[in-house]
Amino acid sequence: MRAQVLEAFNTPYVLKDIPKPPSPMGKDILVNVKAASYCHTDAVFASGAMWQDLPRVGSHEFAGVIVAMGPDVSSSLGLEVGTAVGVPGRAFHPCGTCYQCSNNDGDPEAYGVYCTKAGNLGLSRDGGFQEFCTVDSRQVAPIPEGMTAVDTAPLMCAGLTIWNALGQAGVKLVKGGGKGKVVAISGAGGGLGHLGVQFAAKLGCRVVAIDASDSALELVQGVAGALGQLGERVTIVDARKQSADEVRWAVCGQPETSLEGEKGVDAVLVLPEAQQALEYGMKLLKDHGTCVTVSFPKEGFLIQPRDLVFRHIKMVGVLVGRNRQLRAMLNFAAQENVRAVSRTYTLQELNSLVDDYNRGTSGKLVVDMTQ
Structure with missing residues (x-):
């Protein structure tokens, strides 16, 4: 079968034929991958800043059809x-006995998404940039x-993470x-952010959508426009031109x-890896x-204890x-028409996708395996 393999850090993926996974055992299933999305964490992994296990087939956010079951x-x-x-990438084969697996808040028995012994598809194990992938049935x-x-x-990944963040x-x-x-989203024009704007507005929140680049703000404006009347709940902020105090009083009223x-605002979601984004968001928050x-961010954030x-x-x-959040999020997205603004590529074009990502192409970049 075909797969895109990262053979060395900071190098392009290599398209090659690799053996198809064997028939699944135990609780595993075999999935014929139909689409695989690229995430910021894929870029971090490819730089060598995370797991050191190579070669690796990337993508920890993908979708497909079950073709065999353990x-x-x-x-x-x-x-x-x-x-x-x-x-999603997490969690493949958690241990089943640790605190996370025993206190899993309504997920399948002995299945802990946050188990530190679990594998992560696309990072510690091969993921979705291949035609078939072995998956734990409890993670889908x-x-x-x-x-x-x-x-x-x-x-x-992007949808589930921002859903949980809300x-x-x-x-x-x-x-x-x-x-x-009232929820502020810093980095609203990114992959997670533009999904968060949709989820928050359709959950009934007033949304302060913050970003600091022309392309990101253009994406947010398109998302808000597509919300129709619900778009009135979204205030779009160019952090380069509007101070946090100006935005705070304009949205929430003069104190x-x-x-x-x-x-x-009641809450702020900080998505960029920038200290300025954290500081701007903290200034928007009301007490409590x-x-x-x-x-x-590799260098961490500076937090003001005051x-x-x-x-x-x-x-x-x-x-x-x-997993229970994953299912709830996906059903809500289907019912309320929450969709990522995406650009698709063939599996052969994965390196072009990565180049576009590094150039700052907005929205989510997705390999469509059916092309």
Whole structure:
């Protein structure tokens, strides 16, 4: 079968024929990959900054069709040969006995997405840039009717992560659950961000969509326009031209003197790896608000303890989400027409995709295996 293989860090992928995976055993399934999305973490991995296991077939957000199943796949998962599924990278073969696996918050029994012993497809194990991939049945979600593999693949990491981030920000993840909430998204014109704008608006939030490049802001404007009347809930901010205080008072109203902390957004999601993005977002928050960080800059972030102590700001981090969240997110996306703005490539064109990503092409870049 064909696969794109990273054989050395900071080099192009190599298209080659490799053996098709054997028939699945245990709880595993074999998926015929139909679409595989490229994520920022793929770029970080290819630079050598993460796992050192090479060669590797990348992509930890993909979708396809089950073609074979191991004998121990649980019927409770609703899977069978022929089922179209979305596949996130986490978690492949968790240990089943650690704290994460034993306290998994409603996921399949003894299956912990955050198990530190689990594999991660596309990073520690081969992922979606190949025609067939062995997958743990407990990590997938059936694709709802009306969604394609290209629609689904970008949601398997970017969509799930931003969905979980909104939950950590205090938004109830049901239709209308964000009513009364004002959520700022820093990096709203990126892969996660433009999905977050859609999810937040359709959950009922008022959204402050922040970015600092022409292409990113253009993407956000297109997303807001496509929301129709719901687009009125979205305030688009060019951080190069508008100060945080200006935005805070314009969106949330002018405060009384000495009561400035009572006005501001309820939560901010910080997606870029820039200190300026964190500082801008913190200035938007009202007291007792929540800052959710998704990015992980190599040098770290500088946090001001006075924000945490005197303003009671809560800071949390998010890494993807649980299987039950994956299924809920995918069903919500199908029902509410949340879709990534995407550009597709053939498997042979993966290196062109990477070049476009490095040039800052907006939206999600997806390999369509059917082309």
